[in-house]
Amino acid sequence: MTEKWRLLDTGVLTGAENMALDDVVLECRDQGKTPNTLRFLQFSPPTVLVGYHQSVRQEVRIDYCKRNGVDINRRITGGGAILFTPTCLGWEIYADKTASGIGDLKRDLDRLARRICNGAVAGLRRLGVNAEFRPKNDIEVNGRKISGTGGTERGTSFMYQGTLLVDFDVDLMLRTLRIPVEKLKDKEVESVKQRVTCLKWELGYVPPLEDIKSAVAEGFAEVLGVKFEAEGLYPCEKRLFEERLPHFQSDDWVYMIEPPEDTQGQVTAVRKTPGGLIRVSLALNVPGNFIVNSFITGDFQIFPQRAVMDLEARLKNLPADDESIAQAVRNFFEETGARIFGVEPEDLIELIYEAVKKKAFAVLDVTLEEANHLMTVNFMPDEILSQHFDYLLLPYCAKLVDCDYRKAEGCTMCGACSIGDLYELADELHIPVRTIQSYEHLIETIEEFKAKGARGYVGSCCEGFYNKHHDDFVNTGVPALLIDIDDSTCYELGEEQEAYLGNFEGQTTLKKELMIRIIRALHERGRIGGVNLH
Numbered sequence: 001m002t003e004k005w006r007l008l009d010t011g012v013l014t015g016a017e018n019m020a021l022d023d024v025v026l027e028c029r030d031q032g033k034t035p036n037t038l039r040f041l042q043f044s045p046p047t048v049l050v051g052y053h054q055s056v057r058q059e060v061r062i063d064y065c066k067r068n069g070v071d072i073n074r075r076i077t078g079g080g081a082i083l084f085t086p087t088c089l090g091w092e093i094y095a096d097k098t099a100s101g102i103g104d105l106k107r108d109l110d111r112l113a114r115r116i117c118n119g120a121v122a123g124l125r126r127l128g129v130n131a132e133f134r135p136k137n138d139i140e141v142n143g144r145k146i147s148g149t150g151g152t153e154r155g156t157s158f159m160y161q162g163t164l165l166v167d168f169d170v171d172l173m174l175r176t177l178r179i180p181v182e183k184l185k186d187k188e189v190e191s192v193k194q195r196v197t198c199l200k201w202e203l204g205y206v207p208p209l210e211d212i213k214s215a216v217a218e219g220f221a222e223v224l225g226v227k228f229e230a231e232g233l234y235p236c237e238k239r240l241f242e243e244r245l246p247h248f249q250s251d252d253w254v255y256m257i258e259p260p261e262d263t264q265g266q267v268t269a270v271r272k273t274p275g276g277l278i279r280v281s282l283a284l285n286v287p288g289n290f291i292v293n294s295f296i297t298g299d300f301q302i303f304p305q306r307a308v309m310d311l312e313a314r315l316k317n318l319p320a321d322d323e324s325i326a327q328a329v330r331n332f333f334e335e336t337g338a339r340i341f342g343v344e345p346e347d348l349i350e351l352i353y354e355a356v357k358k359k360a361f362a363v364l365d366v367t368l369e370e371a372n373h374l375m376t377v378n379f380m381p382d383e384i385l386s387q388h389f390d391y392l393l394l395p396y397c398a399k400l401v402d403c404d405y406r407k408a409e410g411c412t413m414c415g416a417c418s419i420g421d422l423y424e425l426a427d428e429l430h431i432p433v434r435t436i437q438s439y440e441h442l443i444e445t446i447e448e449f450k451a452k453g454a455r456g457y458v459g460s461c462c463e464g465f466y467n468k469h470h471d472d473f474v475n476t477g478v479p480a481l482l483i484d485i486d487d488s489t490c491y492e493l494g495e496e497q498e499a500y501l502g503n504f505e506g507q508t509t510l511k512k513e514l515m516i517r518i519i520r521a522l523h524e525r526g527r528i529g530g531v532n533l534h
């Protein structure tokens with residue numbers, strides 16, 4: 001017989017009310033007091049929701065939201081920050097892990113995400129939209145995202161949710177989320193529009209909300225092989241909701257995750273993985289060589305949700321050596337059965353190593369705070385003095401916008417931009433230097449120097465470029481020490497495609513003083529230059 005599930009439409013609520021209900025409906029489902037459920041939800045006023053592991057201060061333009069009546073809240077699920085306007089429809093599946101259409105997948109997150117998303121896909125197709133599942137967890141229409149999804153679990157049950165864009169306010173999204181765009185130019189709005197879509201843009205009209213809900217419910221019924229029956233909240237849910245709502249309205253919940261203000265003794269490593277961006281920040285006791293505290297944030301999804309806090313607790317007061325770190329992380333995942341979508345425990349171990357080892361840059365007269373602006377490729381920071389760097393690569397975007405050399409090699413050292421002093425230093429120390437014009441030019445230049453026998457290079461690029469091209473850098477096989485750029489970069493302005501082609505029109509500034517100090521320190525130790533590469 002076809003399994004019966006509840007169809008729960010909680011209508012239009014505030015962010016806190018909706019987040020409290022997420023928690024309550026999942027809790028009651030786990031306690032076996034309520035049936036498996038498909039819930040529809042909407043928000044008013046517009047609400048920015050950060051992922052469970054994200055910091056509001058890092059992700060949201062708080063002042064803008066406060067001034068313009070946009071609510072801020074925190075989801076009980078991982079993933080990235082989203083804006084939920086009244087023209088978005090949320091759908092959520094709450095079910096026992098052994099439920100119909102689900103049970104065979106409970107340990108395989110990828111297949112579970114695919115199965116559930118295919119329910120929403122089937123619903124969208126009923127509306128005439130050519131939707132498809134895009135691994136790991138998006139639903140797209142001709143390459144543009146229409147629904148982002150994610151989930152969490154509690155005991156024997158799980159919740160999996162998605163946001164369906166019915167109509168979409170790009171402008172409000174750019175103003176509320178810290179997608180690092182400085183000025184709202186048409187070009188930036190356009191670039192978002194190339195990546196995202198909504199029902200209105202696909203169909204040319206907004207179908208009645210009831211038709212959308214019916215189609216989505218029919219899609220889930222078909223894919224999960226269940227039958228829905230409309231029902232309201234159960235008394236146990238109503239009671240628990242009243243009890244828990246104040247918590248979800250409180251700053252303790254919304255601002256629960258905040259990076260420590262004091263960055264003294266703190267080292268950070270960040271990496272984009274297939275499962276999302278992970279940022280590991282560690283407070284280190286350098287003389288004692290142990291981790292005082294750790295702070296792991298990002299838009300990844302971890303199951304169960306509390307696993308991040310538990311992992312952070314395991315890292316507390318841990319000796320900061322490779323063996324202790326690897327053992328603690330591996331044991332943690334083995335013992336708890338925690339899983340991160342698209343991220344292996346080894347990726348986390350590498351990131352923690354990288355952060356811890358940044359203290360080794362002290363040999364170059366670099367403080368811990370400054371070390372966070374350094375990135376290494378094909379070697380770990382504690383191997384810095386066994387590397388040799390033979391040339392210097394600088395980005396064209398740091399040259400003056402109207403300089404004749406902006407799109408050409410060279411510099412007259414006129415002093416009008418931060419590049420000049422680096423050219424001067426390279427000249428003094430006889431280090432070959434090149435201005436990199438585009439991604440292709442970077443790879444060509446690395447290959448050219450490699451063929452001439454160079455062993456490594458010092459370069460400058462922004463964290464966004466490094467994260468995006470991390471694997472490409474590694475694949476060249478060449479060791480590199482990269483120093484972050486000082487201010488807004490093409491990545492922050494959403495113009496990376498222009499920069500990729502060498503057409504970025506903004507100007508960046510090198511961390512000139514830090515670069516000069518490092519290059520001089522490497523030179524004094526015979527670690528840079530000295531090879532004839534001409």
Ligand code: SF4
Nearest residue numbers: 403411412414417420
């Ligand atoms: S210092 Fe060099 S790159 Fe900068 S504006 Fe002058 S000539 Fe151009």
